Amino acid sequence: NAGVTQTPKFQVLKTGQSMTLQCAQDMNHEYMSWYRQDPGMGLRLIHYSVGAGITDQGEVPNGYNVSRSTTEDFPLRLLSAAPSQTSVYFCASSYGLPNTGELFFGEGSRLTVL
């Protein structure tokens, strides 16, 4: 019973490097999203998607790209990593819009940018 799977769980990058955080869900959810969580800041929405081929920006999209080529996958790309992107990243999905039901989260990806 996989649910939402994120990889990698831990990553250390140097400033300027790029990488992709992977997110996959096996629940046939239309809505997928990426959040970052920083101490004292709560979870902040980076990007979200309401279905394959459709993406939109959240509260803090700068420095990140997303795509949604399939229902199952929603990768998050860091274009040129900066120390300010050190954070815990959570992917989350829901069957419909998140105001109508439960948002299911992955276990998180801890990213450190040196």
Add this chain to the structure above:
Amino acid sequence: RKEVEQDPGPFNVPEGATVAFNCTYSNSASQSFFWYRQDCRKEPKLLMSVYSSGNEDGRFTAQLNRASQYISLLIRDSKLSDSATYLCVVNGAAGNKLTFGGGTRVLVKP
């Protein structure tokens, strides 16, 4: 002003006691409200939705006050396993974005 504000705590609660805490939101057009629970270094999980008339789920009671723009969570007969951070979550009128509060940490002690 943050869209969703919570007292970060921690609320130190004796086992068996009752604890309650609030969350205020700034967008009067908000339509949906939730409490999520997050254990240390884990992902958030839905605890309960909050309905206009208030609702109860076992030892947990959630209330919504639209006039004053806050929601509350009350935990009765606290268990050690209730120790966690409780996240207040509010959705705007569009329905496609949730806004999370910073969380209220609860520590239940024997």
